[in-house]
Amino acid sequence: MPLVVVGSVAFDSVQTPSEKRDNLIGGSATYFSYAASFFTTVRLAGVVGDDWPPEHTELLTARGIDTAALVVVQGAKTFRWSGKYFDNMNDRETLDVQLNVMGEHHPELPEQYRRCEYLFLANDTPEAQMKVLGQCPGAKLIVADTMDLYINNQRDALIDLLKKIDGLVLNDSEAKLLTGDENLVRAGHAVREMGPRFVVIKKGEHGAMFFSKHETYVMPAYPIPDVVDPTGAGDSFGGGMMGYLAEQGNVEPKTLKEAMAHGILIASFTVEDFSLDRLKKIDRDDIARRMEEYKRMLSF
């Protein structure tokens, strides 16, 4: 089943304790699409300026990603994010954000996108996410991501959105912020009670937790000794998870759990190099091999 993602396409500047890289291919929809492309056809919607090199788009289309709705705005500049990681490589500081063309653009999905059953609303304002959602009335599974900025400043719109989506993916500090509860088990269920059928809390190097009415579970991250750049790990997780669900064509509890595991594994590859560099070098067999190790790790 094809999978639609609407989100940011960006240039990233990343500083780690050992290295600094500028003008990397980044953005939530970029990482998401690339990660999901191991499992299914992805249709990406986003916007860039005329500083976006065609080769970057070709990198995505070469993976079978539909970029028909990646709008290039002449005379505008692409979204830029710049961040710095602390020594633990899990915490980071945003140094600079230049919304540029992202600030003015409202995605209008082409017809082949609107027919999709699987939709992921990557991190954007809840209003923008709601507008996209309205364009896909036949979607069978709508999952969204959000962030602290919107939890703080657009809470009402976010609460409205939560009633319209099937799943929400957010990180641990965001779940605490949204619910005011420091216990992640309670926080996860409290978010779920705001509307979505299921909630996934991403815990970075500690893995991810899943919450539905009848299930609560946690899956650890795959242990990586050499984390080079954690940027995009969360979006890769989303892409792996949604890509697997779209491939399987169902959202049964068993499939959701397998999807969580695939999200965790794709993220474990992403952090092994800057930008998409590690994902560019792997194929489905590499994922399957690591999955076997992961399953072995968790069985006793």
Next chain:
Amino acid sequence: MPLVVVGSVAFDSVQTPSEKRDNLIGGSATYFSYAASFFTTVRLAGVVGDDWPPEHTELLTARGIDTAALVVVQGAKTFRWSGKYFDNMNDRETLDVQLNVMGEHHPELPEQYRRCEYLFLANDTPEAQMKVLGQCPGAKLIVADTMDLYINNQRDALIDLLKKIDGLVLNDSEAKLLTGDENLVRAGHAVREMGPRFVVIKKGEHGAMFFSKHETYVMPAYPIPDVVDPTGAGDSFGGGMMGYLAEQGNVEPKTLKEAMAHGILIASFTVEDFSLDRLKKIDRDDIARRMEEYKRMLSF
């Protein structure tokens, strides 16, 4: 197989965001023994003052714990620890430590202790741990715990100790401190290369990691919605792990992994109430039931 533990027996004062409790039964050897007593005979060595109520000792002996080497020093006071948990219930601040009788006492193990094959050196100075170790030349498995204080102030003695033990259990911040490496996967193996055959890094609410020459794995904590008091979780983990190993009578990789899981589960009970209160209310069946849920959670 009987299991010997040498460590602190204490009065704790605990402040959580919602409650304050004084004069609780605490101490590393206390939590460890109680947790291990679900699996095997435990022989506890430690020291208390004459302010220690006999009922507290009876609570341990009623579990089959041998307290022959729990020395009561007349005219002395029992070790006291006082701490305060932050809202996240994972981080804490030590408010006060009164070593009292712990500061002067050097454990001399009775004969039935010296013959034990399973030995756990709970958190103490590396010199004190080394002295105990010397009294058990026939021990088949010696595992130690340590803490930031000794990593900082008695590093050389700790490095010597690491060459003499089979396993080390320490928490994530201690592993980073000991190795200077912020990546826990590398840190775990770096500690292992200092001597012990295996290393366990405890990550609090995020579970625990295991490192041997040929294995690296992480096991998540069992999700607990109502954490009342995390004190003793780490020592209960150690007790569950070592108790299970002593019960099984071997340290094969398979048994070690099952032991990790048992440690994680016992700790998940400990945090559900103050002091030993939750452990007092469970039996082996409760552990087995939660183990089934834990296994189900990790399988997909």
